[in-house]
Amino acid sequence: MQPTGSGWDVPEDLESAGEFRWWKxxxxxxxxxVIISHTPIWYRGHFYKGRMVPCLGDNCAMCAESVGSQLRYVFAGADTVTQRVGLLETGQSVASExxxxxxxxxxLRGLVIEIGxxxxxxxxxxELRPLDPMDGTWWAKLPIPDIAKALELTWQRANAILPEKKKDRVITKPSDYLAEAYK
Ligand SMILES: [Zn+2]
Incomplete structure (x- = not known):
């Protein structure tokens, strides 16, 4: 998340980072x-200082300190008005809805929802409610962002806020901590 920016076009509901953005x-x-993912990506995360950081399993410093963990799900979706693509991260209950x-x-792909x-x-x-499927297939032509890469960049930023003793948590291969859900 950039604390400052230049120009007039400030996005209201998103945080930009590289070639992807998170829907907030x-x-x-x-x-x-409109969800464009074929399947969500999930990971187990710890909520720490306002950010979600991935659980590293056996060598996880957060687990060692009994910081609670939760499952997180990430979906790629396009705004039906602007047709811009972003990533939506949810907890387990919204994901099961x-x-x-x-x-x-x-x-999953092509599902249209209102999130509010x-x-x-x-x-x-x-909260979610289903909307009618969209006319046309403009969304089917949109490239699906690399969710693992987006999480990697996001976690690198999260890593920067960790205290010194937790800095062993450098995420090099996020794919080790991700899995495709709903299989
Ligand atoms: Zn952990």
Missing amino acids: IAAMRTLNL IHDLALRHGQ KYSRSKNSRM
Whole structure:
């Protein structure tokens, strides 16, 4: 996340990083996305100082200190209005709602959802509702971002905020910590 930027075109709901962006839903806002992933990517993460960092398994300093962990899911989706692509990270309960909707839709790819935060609370929950499938297939032509690469860059930034004794957590091969979900 860049703390500063130049120019007038400041994106409202996204954080840009390289060639990908993360979808962030602000309080009292909604975003309509068509999911372009064939399958979500998941990893086990620890929430630490406002960021999610991956669990490193047997040698994990966070686990050693009993920092709680949770499953995280990442989907690629395109804004149905701007047609821009970004990544959506969710916890397990939202991911299983998406899974249910994908089963009803027949597949994950092409599922259209409204994601919203309907309360002013900063920590309000993401809520979902299904929308009708989109006319046309503009979204099918969009390239699917490399989610593992995006997580790698994001975790490198997260690593920078860790205290010195946790700095052994340099992520070199994020694919070791990722898996395709819903298999
Ligand atoms: Zn861990």
